Amino acid sequence: MGNLVIESIELYGQDIYYLPRTYVNEDTILNEVETSSFTQALAVRAYVNNPDGWEGQGDLLSKFGVRVEDKTTFIFSRAKFTSAVDDNAVLNVEGRPNEGDLIWFPATKHLFEIKFVEAERPFYQLGKGYVWECQCELFEYSDEELDTGVAEIDAIETAFANSIKLIMDPGGTGDFTVGEEIVGDLFRAAATATVSSGAVTALTVTDGGEHYKSALPPTVTITGGGGSGATATATVSSAGIVTGLSVTSGGSGYTSTPVVTIDYSPKDNRAEVKSWNSSTRELQIINRTGTFNTGETINGVTSGALWSPESYNTLNNTNTENTVDQNYSFETADDDIIDFTEVNPFGTIGSTTDTTI
Numbered sequence: 001m002g003n004l005v006i007e008s009i010e011l012y013g014q015d016i017y018y019l020p021r022t023y024v025n026e027d028t029i030l031n032e033v034e035t036s037s038f039t040q041a042l043a044v045r046a047y048v049n050n051p052d053g054w055e056g057q058g059d060l061l062s063k064f065g066v067r068v069e070d071k072t073t074f075i076f077s078r079a080k081f082t083s084a085v086d087d088n089a090v091l092n093v094e095g096r097p098n099e100g101d102l103i104w105f106p107a108t109k110h111l112f113e114i115k116f117v118e119a120e121r122p123f124y125q126l127g128k129g130y131v132w133e134c135q136c137e138l139f140e141y142s143d144e145e146l147d148t149g150v151a152e153i154d155a156i157e158t159a160f161a162n163s164i165k166l167i168m169d170p171g172g173t174g175d176f177t178v179g180e181e182i183v184g185d186l187f188r189a190a191a192t193a194t195v196s197s198g199a200v201t202a203l204t205v206t207d208g209g210e211h212y213k214s215a216l217p218p219t220v221t222i223t224g225g226g227g228s229g230a231t232a233t234a235t236v237s238s239a240g241i242v243t244g245l246s247v248t249s250g251g252s253g254y255t256s257t258p259v260v261t262i263d264y265s266p267k268d269n270r271a272e273v274k275s276w277n278s279s280t281r282e283l284q285i286i287n288r289t290g291t292f293n294t295g296e297t298i299n300g301v302t303s304g305a306l307w308s309p310e311s312y313n314t315l316n317n318t319n320t321e322n323t324v325d326q327n328y329s330f331e332t333a334d335d336d337i338i339d340f341t342e343v344n345p346f347g348t349i350g351s352t353t354d355t356t357i
Contacts, residue, residue, distance in 0.1 A: 005130040006077045009047045016074065017041040018081075019102035019148060020089045037145035038102060041153055044084040046103070049073035049133070070138045072112060074103055075131050097132050102139055104153050111156060112136035145287060161286035163274050163319040164312060168281040168298075172307030176276040176283060180302040184292050187211050187265035189234075189242040193222065193258050199250030200230040203260055208241035211267035218263035220245060225258030227251050234262060269293075273300070283307070284318055 019041055025034040050072055076097065085091075092098050096117060103112045118133040146157040176182065189209030194202040200222060212218055214236040222230040229251030235244040242262060269290035276283050283298075292298060294309050 006080055009045055009075065009077050009080070009131075013045045013047040013075075014105070014107055015043060016046045016106070017104040017148070017150060017153065018044050018085045018097070019104065019153070020085070020091055021098065021100045021102070022090075023092065024145070033100075035143070035145075036100075037147070038153075039145075039147050040089055041104065041148035041150045042085045042088055044076065044080060046074040046076050048105075049075055070110070072105075072136055074112075074134045074136060076134065078130055078132055081132060097134050103134070103136060104150070106152070109152060111139040111141075111153070113139040143287070157286065158274060160319060161274075162288075162317050163284050163286045164288070164314055164316065165318050166283045166285065166292060166298075166309045166312040168283055168307040169294075169310040170281065172281070172305065174300065174303055174305030174307075175278050176273045176300045176305045176307075177303045178273055178275060180273050180300050182271050182273060182285065182298050182300050183264055184269040184296040184298050185264065186269065186293050186296040187267050189218065189262040189265070191220075191242075191245055191260040191262060193225075193230075193260050195225065195227075195254045195257055198227060198252050198254050200227075200232075200247055200254060200258065201250060203232055203245035203247060205242055205245060208243060209262070209265050211240045211265045212236045212242055213240070213266065214238055218242065218265075220263075221261040222251070222258050223261065225254040225256045227254030227258065230254070230258065232260075269296075281307070281310075286319075 019038040021033075022037045022039060023033050024037055026032070027034055081097065082095075085097075086095060092100070096119070097114055099114050099117060101114050103114065104110075105112065113136060114134045115137050116135045118135065119129055121133050122131070141156060141160045143161055144157070146154050148154055187210040188207075189205065189212070190207040191203050191205045193200050194204070203220075212234075217234040217236045220232040220234050222232060229249055230247070231249045231251070232245050232247050234242050235246065237243045245260075245262075267290075269288065269292050271285035271289065271292075272287040274284040274286045291314055292309050292312065294311070297306055297308050299306055
């Protein structure tokens with residue numbers, strides 16, 4: 001019976017991609033997933049249970065615009081799902097499709113989210129279940145990370161992720177590449193080296209940085225100066241500051257002072273490059289972990305580009321500018337309504353002066 005089910009799905013089914021969800025941040029108190037990512041797209045065959053068209057309420061006109069509520073049902077052979085997906089991915093619940101995972105349907109270029117997995121339909125043919133029936137709804141993107149390696153799927157993140165624009169100061173070096181990670185150095189520690197008789201003899205911390213972990217001190221790298229072999233370790237205080245560097249090997253052949261590089265702080269801001277225009281110095285970024293500061297230098301992890309922000313606006317989502325988001329318009333208009341020069345005894349109130357430089 002199981003072989004007949006597999007054969008029928010292979011004959012009448014469709015090629016789809018199954019995207020397992022990875023929990024990045026979880027709220028253990030409210031038992032909610034705050035952020036998640038999708039880093040795999042696993043090909044498997046599935047039968048579309050409603051070939052006449054999408055189910056659900058279709059396209060609805062709401063106060064927030066047109067809302068598309070297409071639904072469909074995908075049916076997997078249990079044996080094929082195990083070999084194609086479960087054996088090649090870490091699922092949050094092993095052994096079956098998971099609610100919250102995604103399905104990419106290449107035929108229509110739709111991305112669906114699994115809302116419920118039915119295990120008892122058909123009702124135990126020959127006393128056993130041979131299929132998983134996944135009831136799905138059209139996926140509503142909300143800043144999830146999509147790095148599956150399938151261009152059509154990953155393009156969804158580029159098109160819909162919250163994006164902001166940074167104008168960089170003149171004088172930077174290199175060009176950022178689309179898709180690479182960038183990192184700022186606002187909380188990064190710094191140090192200098194002392195060379196004697198061709199060896200590194202001492203390291204001096206010039207900036208202790210912030211937010212380091214004493215149990216996981218940052219890596220220290222010594223490069224340049226004409227020599228090689230110098231190594232060192234860092235000491236981090238309980239306050240998260242690099243307080244000292246110990247030379248573990250002085251190396252040899254140094255004819256000038258080498259460069260000492262301390263790894264980035266865990267709190268240094270990171271993002272992904274959406275686009276870069278070198279002529280206008282405009283950098284658009286997505287997947288931010290914080291807000292970059294005009295006093296820091298942003299490094300392209302892959303390209304090695306180094307630029308400092310001149311100005312930025314965290315309220316204008318450049319992916320939906322002048323279409324849906326009105327955050328900046330509201331924040332600009334509120335300055336004509338509320339006098340932000342007055343002291344608020346209950347705390348601070350955000351305005352464009354808090355988010356735009």
